[in-house]
Amino acid sequence: MMNHVIKLLLRMLTSCLVLLTVAVVSYWVLGLISPQQTLHMDLGQYLGRLLEGDFGRSQFYHEPNLHVILQKLPATFELVLVASILVALLVLPLGFYTAIVPQHKLARGVMAFSLLGISVPVFLTGSLMVFLFAVELNWLPAFGRGQVIRLGFWDSGLLSVSGWQHIIMPAVALSLAMLPLFLRLLRAELMQVMNSNPVRFAQAMGIAPWRIWLSYGLRNAILPIITMASLQLGTTMAYTLVAESLFQWPGVGTLFMQAIVRSDGSLVAAYLILVSAMFLLFSALADLAYGLFNPYLSPWHRDQGVASKSGLKAP
Amino acid sequence: MNTPRYHGHYVWRRYRRNQLWLKLKTNKVVLVSSIVLLLLSILALLAPWISPFDPTNLQQQNIMDAELPPFWHGQSDSRFVLGTDGLGRDLLSSILYGLRTSLWVGFWAVAVQFTIGTLLGLSSGYFGGWIDRMVMGMADFQLTFSSLMLAILVLAITQAALGAQDYHTWSPWLLILVLGIADWPQYARTVRASVLAEKHKDYVLAAQVLGYRSRHIMLSHILPNTLSPLLVIASLQVAYVILAEAALSFLGIGMPYANPSLGGLIGSGFEYMLSGLWWIALLPGLALVLLLLSINLIADWLRDALDPKNIGQRP
Amino acid sequence: MSKPLLTVSDLHVSFMSRWQHEPNVDVLRGVNLQVRRGERVALVGESGAGKSLLATSIIQLFESSAHILKGRVEFERQELTQLNSKQLRQIRGRRIGMIFQDPMTNLNPSLTIEQQLLQCILSHRNISRKEAHIVALHKLRQVHIPAPETRMQQYPHQLSAGQRQRATIAMALALEPALIIADEPTSALDVTMQAEVMRLLSHLCNNNGVALLIISHDLSLVAHASDRCLIMYAGQIVEQGPTKMLINDAQHPYTQGLIKALPNMSSPGQQLYQIPGQMPQLQELQQQCSFAKRCEHAEDICYRQAPLMAPHGTHQASCHILARPAELDPDTELAL
Numbered sequence: 001m002m003n004h005v006i007k008l009l010l011r012m013l014t015s016c017l018v019l020l021t022v023a024v025v026s027y028w029v030l031g032l033i034s035p036q037q038t039l040h041m042d043l044g045q046y047l048g049r050l051l052e053g054d055f056g057r058s059q060f061y062h063e064p065n066l067h068v069i070l071q072k073l074p075a076t077f078e079l080v081l082v083a084s085i086l087v088a089l090l091v092l093p094l095g096f097y098t099a100i101v102p103q104h105k106l107a108r109g110v111m112a113f114s115l116l117g118i119s120v121p122v123f124l125t126g127s128l129m130v131f132l133f134a135v136e137l138n139w140l141p142a143f144g145r146g147q148v149i150r151l152g153f154w155d156s157g158l159l160s161v162s163g164w165q166h167i168i169m170p171a172v173a174l175s176l177a178m179l180p181l182f183l184r185l186l187r188a189e190l191m192q193v194m195n196s197n198p199v200r201f202a203q204a205m206g207i208a209p210w211r212i213w214l215s216y217g218l219r220n221a222i223l224p225i226i227t228m229a230s231l232q233l234g235t236t237m238a239y240t241l242v243a244e245s246l247f248q249w250p251g252v253g254t255l256f257m258q259a260i261v262r263s264d265g266s267l268v269a270a271y272l273i274l275v276s277a278m279f280l281l282f283s284a285l286a287d288l289a290y291g292l293f294n295p296y297l298s299p300w301h302r303d304q305g306v307a308s309k310s311g312l313k314a315p
Numbered sequence: 316m317n318t319p320r321y322h323g324h325y326v327w328r329r330y331r332r333n334q335l336w337l338k339l340k341t342n343k344v345v346l347v348s349s350i351v352l353l354l355l356s357i358l359a360l361l362a363p364w365i366s367p368f369d370p371t372n373l374q375q376q377n378i379m380d381a382e383l384p385p386f387w388h389g390q391s392d393s394r395f396v397l398g399t400d401g402l403g404r405d406l407l408s409s410i411l412y413g414l415r416t417s418l419w420v421g422f423w424a425v426a427v428q429f430t431i432g433t434l435l436g437l438s439s440g441y442f443g444g445w446i447d448r449m450v451m452g453m454a455d456f457q458l459t460f461s462s463l464m465l466a467i468l469v470l471a472i473t474q475a476a477l478g479a480q481d482y483h484t485w486s487p488w489l490l491i492l493v494l495g496i497a498d499w500p501q502y503a504r505t506v507r508a509s510v511l512a513e514k515h516k517d518y519v520l521a522a523q524v525l526g527y528r529s530r531h532i533m534l535s536h537i538l539p540n541t542l543s544p545l546l547v548i549a550s551l552q553v554a555y556v557i558l559a560e561a562a563l564s565f566l567g568i569g570m571p572y573a574n575p576s577l578g579g580l581i582g583s584g585f586e587y588m589l590s591g592l593w594w595i596a597l598l599p600g601l602a603l604v605l606l607l608l609s610i611n612l613i614a615d616w617l618r619d620a621l622d623p624k625n626i627g628q629r630p
Numbered sequence: 631m632s633k634p635l636l637t638v639s640d641l642h643v644s645f646m647s648r649w650q651h652e653p654n655v656d657v658l659r660g661v662n663l664q665v666r667r668g669e670r671v672a673l674v675g676e677s678g679a680g681k682s683l684l685a686t687s688i689i690q691l692f693e694s695s696a697h698i699l700k701g702r703v704e705f706e707r708q709e710l711t712q713l714n715s716k717q718l719r720q721i722r723g724r725r726i727g728m729i730f731q732d733p734m735t736n737l738n739p740s741l742t743i744e745q746q747l748l749q750c751i752l753s754h755r756n757i758s759r760k761e762a763h764i765v766a767l768h769k770l771r772q773v774h775i776p777a778p779e780t781r782m783q784q785y786p787h788q789l790s791a792g793q794r795q796r797a798t799i800a801m802a803l804a805l806e807p808a809l810i811i812a813d814e815p816t817s818a819l820d821v822t823m824q825a826e827v828m829r830l831l832s833h834l835c836n837n838n839g840v841a842l843l844i845i846s847h848d849l850s851l852v853a854h855a856s857d858r859c860l861i862m863y864a865g866q867i868v869e870q871g872p873t874k875m876l877i878n879d880a881q882h883p884y885t886q887g888l889i890k891a892l893p894n895m896s897s898p899g900q901q902l903y904q905i906p907g908q909m910p911q912l913q914e915l916q917q918q919c920s921f922a923k924r925c926e927h928a929e930d931i932c933y934r935q936a937p938l939m940a941p942h943g944t945h946q947a948s949c950h951i952l953a954r955p956a957e958l959d960p961d962t963e964l965a966l
Contacts (some may be wrong), residue, residue: 018456033478044891072482104448117614119607123565123601124581131597142589195693201736203691206723207753215749219740234461241467242562246585257566258476268472283459 005205015280022276034059034265055270060262065270069252072157075145076251080240086175087182088220095186095221096213102187105220111187122239126173133169135145141247170247177239178232185228189221219282222293229284233279239242244305251271292302348612354607359414366408367394369576376403382587385594400580400595401587410602413577416570417606420490421557427495429549432502437533439503440510451507454500462497463559469493470568483571490569494556501548509541545620551615554607561603577603633707634664635809635841636688641681641701643687657683659865661701662939665809669840672852672873675862675890681845685813689722692882706808724754725811727802727810729831731908732818733794737786743770743797750801769800773830792823797829797909799831809841816851828855850892855876861885864920872944880945883925919949927951 027046031038037056038046049056098107110268118130134142144165149159157163193199202212241253248254252271259267358365366500369375378404383392391398397406439450449498457465469483472492474482513519514537522532561578563569570576584596643658657680660726665671675681686692688703690710703710706725710718722728738746747766748759755762770778773796786794794816802810813830816824828844832855835842837945846852852859852873861884869882880886887905907924919925919932929951937948 029472029476033472033519115611117606119554119611120604121561121565121607123562123578127581127585127588127600131587131593135589135591135593147454153530162597197730197732197735198738200691201687201728201730201798202727202738204686204689204722204750205750205753206719207720207749210875211749211753215745216738216743232461233460234459234464238461238463238467238562242566245566260471261567263475265475268475270467279460288589300938303965313353 002164008111011284015284018280019273019277020047022273023047023069025271029272030265030269032265033263033268046289050273051189055273056266058259058264058267058270060259060267065267068267069255069271069274070153071155072250072252072255074123075157075249076240076244078158079167079170079244079249079251080236082175083178083240083253084172085179086171087179088178089109090175091182094183095190096217098183099190099217100213101253102191110183114180114183117176121179121242122173123246125176125241126170126243129169129173130247140169142169144249153161165209167284170243170249173246174253176242177243180234180238182228187220189224191215223290226286226290226293230283230290233282233286237279238277342616345612345616348609348616351605352609352613355414355602356418358411359418362408362411362415366405366411367396367546368405368408369413370404370409370412371573373446373573378403380593382595384592385598389489394578397598398594400584403591404575406594409575409580410577410599412575413580413599414606416487416574416576417557417560417603420487420560420611421553424494424498424560425549425552427491428552428616429545430498431500432499433506433545435499435539436503436506437510437538440507441529441533441537447507449546450503454503457497458500458504463496463562465497466493466563467566467568469568470563472494474568481566486524486569487574490560490563494559498552498555501552502545505544505548506538506541509544510537513537513540545622548620550610550617554610554614555605557610558607559579566625577606635667635669636663636665636705636843638663638684638688639702639704641684641687641703642699643683643692643696644872646695646697651943656699657696657865658687660702661862661865663860663870665806665841665843668833668836668839668841670844670856670858672856673843673862674801674847674852674859675851680865681847682863685728685811685843685845688811689726689728690718695890696966703940712945713894720754723750723807724805725807725809727807729795729802729810729812729815731814732878733798733811734786734791734818736798739786739792742783743789747782747797747801747804749780753802753842754805756908765804766800769804772803772834773797773800775800785934791819793825795819795827796830796842799827799834799918802950803834803838805838806838807811807840809843810835811843811845813845814847815844817847824851828852831855849877849888861888866920866948867939868937868949869945869947879945881926881945882921882949885947887924897902 023046024043027038027043030046037059041049053066057063058065058068061068094110096109097104101107114248130142133140141162144166145157146162146164148157148158148163150156151159157167164282175261190213194212196216197210199216202216240251244250244251245252245257252275256268256271258264261272328336355579363369380392380395380399381401383395383407384390385395385398388398389546395407396407399409400409434448435454439447449559464523469488473489474486477485496629510533519532519536522536527536560569560576562580564576564578565582567579567582572579581596581603584592584599587595588597638661641658641661642656644652644654661675661680661684673681673684682840683696687696687698688705688710688838689859690698690703690713692698698711702709705721708717708721710721713721714903737743741749744763744766747769748762751757751762751765752759757765766782767778770782775793775796776779780799781789781793786797789797795818799815802812803885804921810831812831816827828851831844832842834840842856845850845854849859856873858871859876860867860870861876863884869880869885876888880889883898884905892903903941905924919937921928925932932951937947939948
């Protein structure tokens with residue numbers, strides 16, 4: 001127990017150190033892009049203001065940066081949410097299907113399609129979709145977020161038909177970019193598990209195949225997926241940014257790119273800090289999830305793969 | 316001192332015994348991919364000589380030639396086989412130059428990554444101690460942040476700081492630098508793991524006893540044994556870097572206009588697509604997909620072919 | 631004589647080669663064996679002889695590249711080679727229990743002992759979880775696991791090696807099968823545990839009337855735990871008979887070699903005997919005695935024709951040359 005607490009504190013300490021470094025870097029960036037901002041404010045003052053929650057004021061919007069970013073956050077969040085749900089819904093059935101009967105024509109087709117998926121960048125799929133569905137067929141809108149309904153502080157686009165019409169293409173494009181990676185990983189993991197000793201033992205005991213697939217296959221495939229998901233956080237952010245740019249989705253990604261074009265140094269600096277903080281938070285959550293599913297390791301031993309210890313990877 | 320490279324020689328013989336060539340010849344899909352890649356590379360290499368026009372020469376472009384469709388359309392111009400873009404630039408030439416850019420950036424960035432990663436990984440594994448801790452600490456840090464996201468942030472900020480004009484004079488080199496530095500950790504980790512495994516083997520001890528310099532031992536004796544996984548990573552990274560460069564150019568923070576990039580062409584062609592002029596964005600897109608697909612297929616195959624567990628199995 | 635519980639007749643199993651120009655590897659080349667109800671049979675041979683493959687072939691659990699070429703496996707009047715997977719699943723675990731070599735790599739590391747026991751029990755019996763829990767507890771007690779209630783809630787990595795193997799024995803016995811096949815059950819344990827676990831296994835089977843097929847490379851280990859013994863070499867049974875008689879009066883040169891190779895208590899300090907040569911690569915075997923190359927008594931006919939199993943003295947062996955009785959000193963104490 002004490003061990004856990006110490007590890008937790010260490011983790012928080014390293015996160016704070018990382019944030020501190022990012023804050024220093026963002027001060028430097030602020031000086032690079034908008035030198036006049038740093039004329040009257042040195043590093044110490046900058047850090048002090050951050051600690052008070054003052055992230056500066058956007059030169060373009062003339063509003064507090066925190067406010068501006070938080071306003072655009074729901075858009076990005078909903079986009080990533082819908083895309084993630086799509087991936088989660090598809091990866092499990094497809095993963096199991098292609099692992100159980102890899103020789104089926106459809107299974108082979110799915111794998112070929114996933115190879116195509118990593119060869120077509122997200123902005124190209126997006127462009128194709130826009131061309132097909134917006135220009136040629138005129139079924140879906142090409143830009144923007146559609147009708148947005150306010151829930152307290154959150155502007156949601158998921159509560160209106162037009163909102164869904166607008167979110168569906170970007171979300172599908174994003175999910176198609178992330179899907180192949182997870183699909184191939186799940187399939188490889190499942191196939192490896194099914195050839196392992198514990199599964200053979202279970203078969204020798206006459207346990208039904210579906211039960212084996214669930215308690216051996218799924219259980220042991222979940223951990224590498226969580227690891228992969230946390231490793232892919234950064235890539236997901238990058239792809240989301242590109243998708244937002246393509247679909248002119250009013251999220252934090254486009255906000256950043258616009259700030260760059262407008263040389264809004266203050267906003268850029270605030271964006272750096274806030275994005276890093278979010279990133280660290282999600283990393284920690286992923287580690288927590290990993291620990292939950294793993295009876296072996298405490299949550300903070302991310303680099304010790306469970307696979308090497310379990311014997312499920314047959315030596 | 317003229318030291319005989321026995322060990323490296325032995326390793327090359329091992330590659331031949333692996334029947335790599337036989338495996339390549341029997342796998343039709345990979346064979347076709349290799350031919351396609353070879354073809355694209357030759358076209359790209361010869362671009363300056365075989366392109367009908369010079370897309371980098373802004374004087375050659377005539378706005379009157381803008382927006383012409385490819386040759387199978389009624390209103391095409393026979394001079395421009397694949398049509399022209401919004402400013403009168405020949406699309407075929409742009410695509411050829413774009414391929415050239417992609418391969419050039421891909422090659423050099425991977426060369427940088429490979430060199431940095433391998434050298435750091437070798438030193439880290441061989442010397443251990445504080446060098447090891449420092450290098451691995453940096454590697455862990457970088458691995459958690461995606462290289463694409465880092466590249467976007469660094470390059471965007473640089474552009475905001477330098478201003479678009481100045482930025483674009485330097486951007487080709489910056490691209491290589493940033494993409495090269497962003498992804499070295501993968502190589503370092505793999506090499507380090509191999510070095511740690513090999514370090515205690517007798518042939519290393521023998522070399523040390525004979526008084527060979529550390530650098531020589533690392534490069535001529537240990538490195539050849541760790542080459543396979545590195546080659547696999549490098550081949551996968553080429554595709555990744557090409558994709559990254561395309562994404563960055565699409566966003567506008569990659570290659571300058573005068574230096575055509577497939578991603579940039581897609582980006583600038585996107586707007587025209589909304590008016591129905593699909594070829595400006597989608598033909599470069601097709602070229603990009605062909606390039607990435609062939610590289611990915613070969614890299615995937617290489618990974619299976621070089622896997623030591625698969626030696627002796629049917630290709 | 632009542633019909634045997636298990637009869638394996640002329641079983642041929644081979645591995646399909648993935649290379650086009652390489653031939654398939656015949657691992658089991660005509661295996662015949664029988665196990666009677668309640669009998670304890672040992673199958674002894676060195677690694678590579680095909681013992682483990684035989685074990686999994688009996689319950690028709692083949693890897694993707696292993697194929698049964700011909701032969702029959704009859705168990706409780708059912709022909710196992712003809713059953714579909716659903717029928718086989720009813721036999722596996724319930725009528726035939728299986729114990730594998732290394733419990734650490736065979737137990738699911740992410741399930742507790744109880745969960746695994748219950749999965750096994752509930753797959754075959756239509757009882758409530760509570761009842762299954764009681765059955766599981768009872769079985770764990772039978773294998774002498776101390777504090778079974780606590781142990782049940784633990785994960786495999788929290789148990790010692792000996793306890794893990796006992797847990798797998800409990801799983802094998804849980805449904806009270808008619809036959810247990812134990813593939814090298816003690817090889818992953820240290821020497822002090824080996825004898826104890828072997829004794830436990832043998833004892834339990836004896837008491838409950840469960841037939842036992844123990845597979846091992848260690849003749850001395852199974853000598854006291856089995857009624858009958860089969861010696862396997864290069865995919866075939868070369869000698870078989872009641873254990874005591876087989877050891878005291880080995881006929882086949884290979885068996886004699888095995889016995890000679892056992893450490894001998896009455897003459898310490900002597901160099902251990904080794905059968906010269908190695909078991910041949912299974913691809914190399916043709917129509918000849920598979921042991922011929924290493925046999926010191928080999929003659930011409932041994933290289934030209936494969937010998938058949940025939941009775942020699944108190945048991946059966948397959949050898950062209952009736953070997954001279956093993957030159958064992960009658961006062962020799964074998965380190966059994």
